[in-house]
Amino acid sequence: xxxxxxxxxxxxxxxxxxxxxxxxxxxxxxxxxxxxxxxxxxxxxxxxxxxxxxxxxxxxxxxxxxxxxxxxxxxxxxxxxxxxxxxxxxxxxxxxxxxxxxxxxxxxxxxxxxxxxxxxxxxxxxxxxxxxxxxxxxxxxxxxxxxxxxxxxxxxxxxxxxxxxxxxxxxxxxxxxxxxxxxxxxxxxxxxxxxxxxxxxxxxxxxxxxxxxxxxxxxxxxxxxxxxxxxxxxxxxxxxxxxxxxxxxxxxxxxxxxxxxxxxxxxxxxxxxxxxxxxxxxxxxxxxxxxxxxxxxxxxxxxxxx
Amino acid sequence: xxxxxxxxxxxxxxxxxxxxxxxxxxxxxxxxxxxxxxxxxxxxxxxxxxxxxxxxxxxxxxxxxxxxxxxxxxxxxxxxxxxxxxxxxxxxxxxxxxxxxxxxxxxxxxxxxxxxxxxxxxxxxxxxxxxxxxxxxxxxxxxxxxxxxxxxxxxxxxxxxxxxxxxxxxxxxxxxxxxxxxxxxxxxxxxxxxxxxxxxxxxxxxxxxxxxxxxxxxxxxxxxxxxxxxxxxxxxxxxxxxxxxxxxxxxxxxxxxxxxxxxxxxxxxxxxxxxxxxxxxxxxxxxxxxxxxxxxxxxxxxxxxx
Numbered sequence: 001x002x003x004x005x006x007x008x009x010x011x012x013x014x015x016x017x018x019x020x021x022x023x024x025x026x027x028x029x030x031x032x033x034x035x036x037x038x039x040x041x042x043x044x045x046x047x048x049x050x051x052x053x054x055x056x057x058x059x060x061x062x063x064x065x066x067x068x069x070x071x072x073x074x075x076x077x078x079x080x081x082x083x084x085x086x087x088x089x090x091x092x093x094x095x096x097x098x099x100x101x102x103x104x105x106x107x108x109x110x111x112x113x114x115x116x117x118x119x120x121x122x123x124x125x126x127x128x129x130x131x132x133x134x135x136x137x138x139x140x141x142x143x144x145x146x147x148x149x150x151x152x153x154x155x156x157x158x159x160x161x162x163x164x165x166x167x168x169x170x171x172x173x174x175x176x177x178x179x180x181x182x183x184x185x186x187x188x189x190x191x192x193x194x195x196x197x198x199x200x201x202x203x204x205x206x207x208x209x210x211x212x213x214x215x216x217x218x219x220x221x222x223x224x225x226x227x228x229x230x231x232x233x234x235x236x237x238x239x240x241x242x243x244x245x246x247x248x249x250x251x252x253x254x255x256x257x258x259x260x261x262x263x264x265x266x267x268x269x270x271x272x273x274x275x276x277x278x279x280x281x282x283x284x285x286x287x288x289x290x291x292x293x294x295x296x297x298x299x300x301x302x303x304x305x306x
Numbered sequence: 307x308x309x310x311x312x313x314x315x316x317x318x319x320x321x322x323x324x325x326x327x328x329x330x331x332x333x334x335x336x337x338x339x340x341x342x343x344x345x346x347x348x349x350x351x352x353x354x355x356x357x358x359x360x361x362x363x364x365x366x367x368x369x370x371x372x373x374x375x376x377x378x379x380x381x382x383x384x385x386x387x388x389x390x391x392x393x394x395x396x397x398x399x400x401x402x403x404x405x406x407x408x409x410x411x412x413x414x415x416x417x418x419x420x421x422x423x424x425x426x427x428x429x430x431x432x433x434x435x436x437x438x439x440x441x442x443x444x445x446x447x448x449x450x451x452x453x454x455x456x457x458x459x460x461x462x463x464x465x466x467x468x469x470x471x472x473x474x475x476x477x478x479x480x481x482x483x484x485x486x487x488x489x490x491x492x493x494x495x496x497x498x499x500x501x502x503x504x505x506x507x508x509x510x511x512x513x514x515x516x517x518x519x520x521x522x523x524x525x526x527x528x529x530x531x532x533x534x535x536x537x538x539x540x541x542x543x544x545x546x547x548x549x550x551x552x553x554x555x556x557x558x559x560x561x562x563x564x565x566x567x568x569x570x571x572x573x574x575x576x577x578x579x580x581x582x583x584x585x586x587x588x589x590x591x592x593x594x595x596x597x598x599x600x601x602x603x604x605x606x607x608x609x610x611x612x
Contacts, residue, residue: 009350010407011586039384041371068587072425072455076576077428093341094602100327101577123548125523125525125526126525126604127526128604129590130405130603132482135603140354141349144525145522145523145525146604147523148537154317174522180494183514183515184515184520184523185523187508187509187512187515187520187525187528188509188515188519188520188523188524188526188527188528189523189527190527191508191530192505192530192531193527194564194567194571195501195505196527196530197461197582197583197586198560198563198564198567199497199498199501199560200586200589200590201563201567201582201585201586202556202559202560202563203344203493203494203589204477204586204588204589205559205563205583206556206559208489209489209490209493209494210348211489211589211592213494213587214493214494214589215553215589215592215593215596215598216480216596216598217431217450217453217490217491217494217495218593218596218598218599219407219431219432219450219451219501219598220406220431220491220494220495221494221495221496221498221503221534222493222494222495222498223497223528223593223599224498224502224530224531224533224534225498225587225604226589226590226593226599227530227590227599227605228527228530228589229583229589229590230586230587230590230591231587233583233584233587235582235609236579236583237576237579237583237595238576240570240571240579241574241576241579243419244571244572246570246573248362248568248571248572249514250508250565251568251571252478253508253511253512254504254505254508255564257504257507257511258501258504258561259498261489261500261503261504262554264546265396265500265546265547265553265554265557266550266554268547268550270382270544273539273543273546274540274543275502276507277338277503277535277537277539277542277543278539278577279507279510280503280506280507280535280536281525281535281536281539282510283506283509283510283520283532283535284435284506284532284535284536285536287524287529287532287593288349290521290522290524290526290543292521292522292524292529293524293525293529293532293533293607294608296608297435297436297437297441298400298434298533299604299605299606299607300313300472300603300606300607300608301599301604301605301606302600302602302606303601
């Protein structure tokens with residue numbers, strides 16, 4: 001593939017940014033990659049692993065001269081970073097982000113984008129439960145979706161170029177508006193994460209069942225929840241603080257639904273339970289057919305040695 | 307390894323029973339394996355795959371002359387099966403089961419066990435989201451726990467022999483009483499399954515987000531829930547109907563906890579969320595250290611081809 005952006009600046013060097021850097025290098029999509037992270041340790045790690053060509057102690061220095069600036073910090077930090085880099089952005093440059101919510105990012109970042117710079121918020125639906133500069137890998141985005149939310153007045157060519165970068169990294173790209181994004185993600189990501197955190201929290205509090213039993217016997221279902229409940233706490237705090245309305249809406253629906261099932265258990269309504277559990281099987285089949293999960297039993301997990 | 311039971315009868319030939327049969331054959335733990343399933347198709351499949359030596363149209367015929375009878379039918383069907391086989395059980399034989407709840411099984415089955423037959427309820431904490439006679443495999447129980455719940459008056463030798471069978475199939479064995487079992491499993495299995503079913507149900511109902519979007523964008527977290535929500539509906543209906551009290555207890559705690567987190571989101575209490583999400587990481591580490599899940603990112607999933 002050929003270079004899509006001559007100079008890319010990654011602001012924040014965690015799982016997503018380091019995976020982007022690995023992917024851009026592997027498929028020759030960027031001329032050079034500059035990086036910024038708050039801590040010297042992370043900047044050193046980026047150079048040591050080699051996914052950045054240069055690192056800078058400030059976001060402003062990293063963003064200077066860049067053709068594409070990627071904001072890859074927690075959603076709550078986006079506004080401050082945008083304010084800092086704003087005076088240093090090159091005319092004609094594109095600014096994007098990889099945050100998990102979009103309305104709050106648009107509100108926080110857009111006011112700082114100068115005339116002549118294109119702001120195209122984005123969200124790659126990819127990740128693992130690991131975080132930090134050592135957790136990235138080039139194939140993270142293969143066959144995953146990246147959602148772009150172009151803001152008003154952005155030229156179609158700028159969006160097409162950013163799309164080409166994501167497709168070059170193996171992603172499928174869709175465009176939608178910010179409020180629809182936030183609702184869709186409340187269903188497919190934010191509420192599931194909150195529920196997983198809650199279930200793990202319940203287990204943590206329960207004293208009649210010792211922690212050791214919960215851990216030993218976790219393969220009966222519980223362990224599936226612990227993976228997403230091990231995700232980065234700062235990132236997820238910011239997601240819930242900034243996608244409050246959609247998350248509370250979906251949580252309300254979830255609670256109503258849970259109460260119906262709880263009532264069916266209490267009343268011994270087996271038919272209701274059976275019908276409910278039969279319908280939910282169809283979605284799994286759809287996800288496997290769409291190539292968004294493996295059909296292998298148990299996610300194809302490899303067992304730890306005894 | 308050497309033969310632990312000369313003749314084993316499997317009543318029900320789904321995921322667990324077929325996996326036991328494969329494992330007993332692979333490690334030479336049973337002299338011969340008789341099987342019973344309700345449908346002729348399943349009985350034929352068992353012979354065709356070869357995990358049973360003989361199959362019978364009735365549970366009574368299969369159980370006759372067996373040294374070990376394994377009840378591997380949904381929990382709600384255990385009582386009727388026990389009543390049917392009762393007159394045909396060989397003196398000195400052991401009867402066990404593999405149901406996911408234990409108090410209800412003891413109540414349903416124990417009255418039918420004749421003097422001189424040993425009833426030792428059991429529960430292997432192993433499975434996948436697949437079901438039926440074609441879903442079994444020999445290594446399902448490797449490094450998984452099997453919980454035994456010996457009933458009053460069972461000789462220690464009988465329990466030791468059943469333990470040897472499970473250990474021969476690669477499992478770790480613990481003993482506990484039925485009511486503690488049901489509480490532990492309500493936390494580590496039953497409530498997580500109900501919550502997963504609920505979340506998938508919410509997504510199914512939501513019309514503003516089309517099914518296609520939910521499926522396409524499921525890799526952002528939701529898909530983890532769909533795996534356990536694809537489990538066998540009959541089995542899970544029976545679990546909730548028969549472990550009602552413990553499940554409702556844990557569900558009550560779950561709802562309280564969820565409301566606290568929901569309130570923190572509504573009030574914008576970021577510190578509460580951050581602290582909560584930090585604590586839940588520790589349990590994941592414990593599970594990985596205990597060999598009950600893989601440390602590989604994303605469960606080590608292999609991506610479906612694009």
